[in-house]
Amino acid sequence: MNKVEEAIAQRAANPDWWRGAVIYQVYPRSYQDSTGDGVGDIAGITARLDHIASLGVDALWISPFFKSPMKDFGYDVSDYRDVDPMFGSLADFDALIDRAHDLGLKVLIDLVLSHTSDQHPWFKESRKDHTNPKADWYVWADAKPTGAPPNNWLSIFGGSAWQWDGGRMQYYLHNFLTSQPDLNFHCPAVQDELLRVAEFWLERGVDGFRLDTINFYVHDAELRDNPALDPALRNDQTAPAVNPYNWQEHLYDKSRPENLAFLKRLRAVMKPYGAAAVGEVGDAQLGLEILGQYTAGDDMMNMCYAFELLAKDMPTAGYVADTMHRVERVAADGWACWAFSNHDVPRHISRWNLSEEAARAYVVLMMCLRGSACLYQGEELGLPEADVAFEDLQDPYGIEFWPEFKGRDGCRTPMVWDAGVHGGFSHGNEARPWLPVSADHLPKAVAEQEGDPEAMLAHYRRAIALRRAHAVLAKGAQEIEAQGDLLVIRRSGQGGEVLALFNLGDGRVSHAVEAGWAPLPEAAGLGAAAPTGGKVDLGSWGFALLGR
Known part of the structure; x- marks a missing residue:
């Protein structure tokens, strides 16, 4: 092997x-x-x-x-x-x-x-004429009678999403730079x-x-x-x-x-x-x-x-x-x-x-x-x-x-x-x-x-x-709610449960924690808060990581 x-x-x-x-x-x-x-x-x-x-x-x-x-x-x-x-x-x-x-x-x-790229051999061939083997590999379209582009589509990089090609006498589509012609997935x-x-x-x-x-x-x-x-x-x-x-x-x-x-x-x-x-x-x-x-x-x-x-x-x-x-x-x-x-x-x-x-x-x-x-x-x-x-x-x-x-x-x-x-x-x-x-x-x-x-x-x-230590965080189910600046996340399954609390603000928040929840082994090393007296108090940007 x-x-x-x-x-x-x-x-x-x-x-x-x-x-x-x-x-x-x-x-x-x-x-x-x-x-x-x-x-x-x-x-x-x-x-x-x-x-x-x-x-x-x-x-x-x-x-x-x-x-x-x-x-x-x-x-x-x-x-x-x-x-x-x-x-x-x-x-x-x-x-x-x-x-x-x-x-x-x-x-x-x-x-x-x-x-x-417009330097790709596929595009170089496609732009030659209307009959070559790759003629329809890119998005080509005729101009409007006024010479304007086929429609109003815009490029993410600015301006029209259409670029005129004098060889084929048609426009080609580019959602990004003019040097990035779009492939035709209808082909x-x-x-x-x-x-x-x-x-x-x-x-x-x-x-x-x-x-x-x-x-x-x-x-x-x-x-x-x-x-x-x-x-x-x-x-x-x-x-x-x-x-x-x-x-x-x-x-x-x-x-x-x-x-x-x-x-x-x-x-x-x-x-x-x-x-x-x-x-x-x-x-x-x-x-x-x-x-x-x-x-x-x-x-x-x-x-x-x-x-x-x-x-x-x-x-x-x-x-x-x-x-x-x-x-x-x-x-x-x-x-x-x-x-x-x-x-x-x-x-x-x-x-x-x-x-x-x-x-x-x-x-x-x-x-x-x-x-x-x-x-x-x-x-x-x-x-x-x-x-x-x-x-x-x-x-x-x-x-x-x-x-x-x-x-x-x-x-x-x-x-x-x-x-x-x-x-x-x-x-x-x-x-x-x-x-x-x-x-x-x-x-x-x-x-x-x-x-x-x-x-x-x-x-x-x-x-x-x-x-990596808790499969429930990678693959478990999730319940989540916000209480002001407090974000409460409950993850379950994969043989475990995790309660994660985050204060996403500058003030102080607290959250009641029922019996049975205890800090995860990794919590202290991350600077997480621990519950006391049946609740968790979190200062600005504080968090707690509990399991059971």
């Missing part, structure tokens, strides 16, 4: 390994530069896998590393079956898989199936080829996929206009508030019911490998409803990446409870994957202006919520959003909407491993990192926190260990 077969056998022995898992997101450009060229790479990730394993997480998700012109930093793929030379080689990736599996870590890779050959792409990586030993923009795959074949959205319903969960993308109700350009059939085909490809998928649902109005559709039953996706806790405003006790109640209503048979930070939003320490006490409370809360959890690199260090000057910006999104929206570079700056040159991201005086290392991050580097039992890094390790 080779290593890939061994990994498949291990997943088969625990087919629900993903349910309640803690997943650590790695942004390859910014994790570790092993060559001194200023850009992180696959070999650099492999060199740092011991750190990831030391956190106690179950898996890592690696953002795209495929061959790409890097107009959107890897989310514009020009070859799905190869590693971009910037990041290394397929041999480097195979070595990463082997080492991760040796450490007990699963590996999810970020598949970008809704669109490709059976496109679906077949993308399923073969998934199989290629499964054969190399990956444990599953994070599926970028999963609800953007299929568009309305009739190209109907989107209606206007009631201004009262607008929010900036999918696109920044300065972008009129938020002014439409996106009925026809994404989240189409025809998408479900493809997702079932994809899951069928994954099942023999015991692989799991987490789909990113980009929809500000119906995200949780779509999550429910895409993860219901055992023939769809395993879980979907929810945006509700990636919101701009700090989640209050009421908001968290309401969100979980909504999940119960619209996704009772599904499974969510929660995150506070990722590569697309400002780091939550800064986004919510958290004190250290609040930041510590929120990660423990994450470990107590029903669902899987995603942590973003550097989150375990308590890193704030980096301040990146305009002249250092790389993100086309930020450059387009500056200064009202500064883009995504502030959360993508290099990981800090020590307080030395370039934060240990690149060693010595090699090439300047692709984004500047934040001086504010250096005192929080891994080496500065390692060995300190009071550091944020140690707190994250203890919080993750709490979840």
